[in-house]
Amino acid sequence: MRKRTLGFVALGAAASIFLSACGGGNGSDGNGGGEGAGFNAAETAIVNPSDKTGGTLRYAIQSDFDSVDPGNTYYGFSWNFSRYFARTLLAYNPEPGENATDLVPDMAAGMPTPNEDFTEWTVEIQQGLKYEDGTEITAQDIKYGIIRGDFNGGTLVNGPSYFAQKLDADPDFNVYESSDPLGEFDAIETPDDHTLVFHLKESFSEFPNILIMPQTAPVPVDADTGELYQQHVVSSGPYKFDGDYEPGVQLNLVRNEEWDPETDPIRPALPDRIEVEIGVNQDEIDERLVNGELDVDLSGVGVGPAMHSRLASDQSERPNIDNLFSGATRYVNIHIPVIEDVNCRQAIMYAADRDSMHRAWGGELGGDIATNLIPPQIPGSNPESDLYPSEDNKGDLDSAREKLEECGEPDGFETVIAVREGRENDVQTAQALQEALSRVGIEAAVETYPAGDFYGQYAGSQDFVRENNIGLSVSGWIPDWPTGYGFAQAITDGRAIQETGNYNMAELDDPEINELWDRSMQTEDPEERADIYAKIDTLVMEQAAILPVVFDRAMFYRSPELTNVYFQPGYAMYDFMALGVDRG
C-alpha cells in the first residue's frame, strides 16, 4: 500500500477550524475563475496543451517527502516528482484517459521480455544516457540502485520491498557490508553495459509494473552515501538539484544540461526551474493556489477541508476543478474468524445502507458508491456488478433477515466495528453502518483505536480481533500499481495473512481465489488477467469478506497558469512530468 501523507488529515482539519471563519469568497481574485477548461477536464484531455518552455514551476507542501532518495521513498507524490531527476526503467504512458496506466519504456530501449514461466526478465537500456556530470549510465548503475534500495540491512527504510520479495536472492544481503556488491549479488545479471537480467523466485507476470518504481533509478556506486544520499541525488533526468535538499524547508531544481531529450519519450521538461516550498500550511497552500501565487500542491491529495467546502459551493470556480478518483476503495472488512458463517456475513452485506455510508464520505463530491472491490480506473473492475442490490442502496432488509435465519441467528447478534481514531470519515461510516445493521437486530458497537497501530496491534492483529469480538473494521486501500493484482492481492490472498500487521483483515483464505492469484501471475495477456481479477472480485463479494463503501474522490484545483495538465490515474494526481507554466 503506497502511503498517502496521512498526517495531513489531522493537521489540515485543525487548521481549517482556524480559517473557516475567514474563508470568505474571493474567487474572482487573481486569475479570473470561470475561464477554466471545465469541471474534470483533465481526466480525459490535456488542458492547455503547450510546448512553451521557460518559467519557474512552483510547488508547495505542508508536510515533507519521506525522502527524496529514489531508493528510499514510498509516497505517491514522491514517486511522481522524483522522475524530474531520477529516470526509471519504465514509466506510465504520458497521456490522459483510458491508456494512461499502460507502461512505456523510459530508460529502457524496449519493453522487458520474460521467459516462458515469467521467472526471468530481460531489459535492454538505451545507449547514451548520462548523469548530470556527463558520465554514462550503465546497466550496473541501475542494478546498484535496485539492490541498495531493497538489500541495505535496514539503512534505507522507507521504500517498498517488492524486489526483495520477488528476486531470487538472499534477503539478508547487505549492499553496505559487501565489498563488491555488484559482483556478489547475482539475482540481477548484467551481461553487458546495456542489459539487465532479473531472476525471480516465482512466476510474476506483472514484473514490469515494479520497474516504474524509483528504485530502478541509477545510482553511481561511489556517490552512494546511504541515508545522506538524499541531500544531493545524482541526476539522470532533465533537472538536477540546485543546492542541497533541505528537509522541512525546500528543494530546488534547475536544468540538467547533460540530459538528452532524444533519449526521453516521456518528459517535455518545459519549466527552466522547479521550486518546492516545504512546510506551508494546507490552508495557505490552497489560498495561494486559487490566487495564482502557487502552481501545484505537491502532496497530490487535493485541497484541504476548508477550501474543499468553499470550492464545492462556488460555481464560478467549477471549471478549474478536477474531482477525480484518489485511487482508493474505502471498505469495511468482515472478519471471517469472528463471523464464521457466510450467511451471517451476507446478512451484513444486505443490511448495510450504502447510501448513508456514501453520505458519510461526503456524498457526490466525496466519491462514488462502491458495490465491488476493484476501483473503476483499474482493468477488470466492474462497478456495475452488485450482488446485494437494494432500492436506492438503502439495504435489502428482507434478504438480510432471511440470511440471518439461515445462519441460525434470526434475532441478530452482537459484534464490534473497529475504526481508526481521528479519521472522521471512517468513524461516520462506522456509525452509519451501526445504525443500518441495528435495523435487523445486529448490534455493532463502534470502537476507535490509535491509527498508527491499527494494523500492528488492533484490527490487523489476529489475537486482538478474536479476543475483542471485532467482526467489522473500516479501512481502505490504495494500490502500488493500477492492476487487479497490485490492488487486491495483498488484501484477499490467503497467503498474505499475517499474525500482526495484517492487511488481509478479513482473513479471507479461499482456495479458489488463491489459485486464481497464482494463475494470474502466469498469464501474459493483460486482458486475460483482467478477467481473472474480475472473477476474484466477484468471489470476494460472494464470500462477503469485504463490504465496499466508496471509490473516493479528491478535489484538485487546476491553476489556469499551468500548461499540459492531465490526471495520471497511476499516481492519482496530475502528471508532474508534463507540467509547464504560462503566466501569459
Place this chain on the structure above:
Amino acid sequence: MLTYILRRLGAGLLLLAIVTMVTFWIFYVLPRWAGVTPEGMAAMYVGKAPTPEALAATVDRLGLDQPIAVQFYDFVRTLLLGTEYTFGRQTVECAAPCLGYSFTTNTPVLEQILSRLPVTMSLAAGAAVIWVVGGVAVGVLSAVKKGSVFDRLAMSLALVGVSLPIYFTGLLSLAFLVHTWNLFPVPRYVPLTEDPVAWVQVMILPWVTLAFLHAAQYARQTRAGMLETLGEDYIRTARAKGLSERRVIFKHALRPTLTPIVTIFGLDLGLVLGGAILTETTFSLNGVGKYAIDAIVAKDLPVILGVTLMGAFFIVLCNLIVDLLYPVVDPRVRIAK
C-alpha cells in the same frame, strides 16, 4: 561582580543539565513505562509496512534497546566530546557540541538548528522592538492620560491583544492583507543580508502579529507600574521642585517601572528565540519553532532534545543579561563593591 556572573553562569549550566535530563526522561523513559517496546519506537522511523528485520536494524542503529542510563550517557558524551556516524559506506564526524542526527531526515541537528536560527532571530528581534517600544509607549501615555478616551481605547485593545491567539490574528491578516488585498507579499523568508527591503516586507506581518500579543501585556504592565509610581511621594517632591513634567515622567517615574518590564522581557525574548511555534507555523516560516513542532509530531527524539536545549540556553542567556542590566536600569539594586 565577576563572582556574581560566574555564579549565575553556574546556575545556568545546572539548569541546562536538568532540562536535558527531564526532556530525555519524557521522551525516552516515559514511553517505556507506557509499555512501548524498542521495536515499537523504531516503527515510528521506518516506512509503512516495515519488515521485522528493518525494525531490528533500526533499533540497533539508534541504540533503542540499550538501558536508559547507557542511552543518556551516550547522549551526554556525544554532546560534550563528539562522535562518528556511519552512513552507507561513509563515516561522518560529528564534532562537539554534537546534537546527533535526526532520526527521520538524517540531517545533523545542530546544523539544522543553526540554519534556521536566522529566521527565528529575525522574527524575535523585529517583534521584540515593536512590542517593547509600542507596549511601553502606550502604557506610559495611558498612565499619564488616565481615564481619557485614549487610555480606555488602548487598554481595551490591549485586552483584545492578550486574548486573541496568534493563529487567529495571523490567519486573519494572511487572509485579508496578503491574499485578498495583496498589500503584502506572500510570506517566504528572505535573509536580511540578501535583500533588506524584502526581509522587512516579509517579516512585518509576523512581527506585528507576534508583537501584538506581547505589546498588550507590556502596555498593561507599564500602565499599572506608572500609576503606582506616579502616586509616590518622591514624584510629588520632584514636581514640587519645579521639574518639567517630561523629566518627572521619563527620569523619575519610568525607570523604576521598567525593572519588572525588563524581567519579563528577558523571559519573553528567550522564549521566542527558542522558537515561536505558533507564529512560525501560521506564517510558514521555517524557523526553530517550526523545526521543533515538526519533530514533536514525528517523535524525532534527537531534534526534540536539540531544540529544547537550545530554547533553555536562550532563556538562561537572556536571564543572565537581564540580571546584569538591573543595576543599569535601577541604581538602587547595584551590587555592593
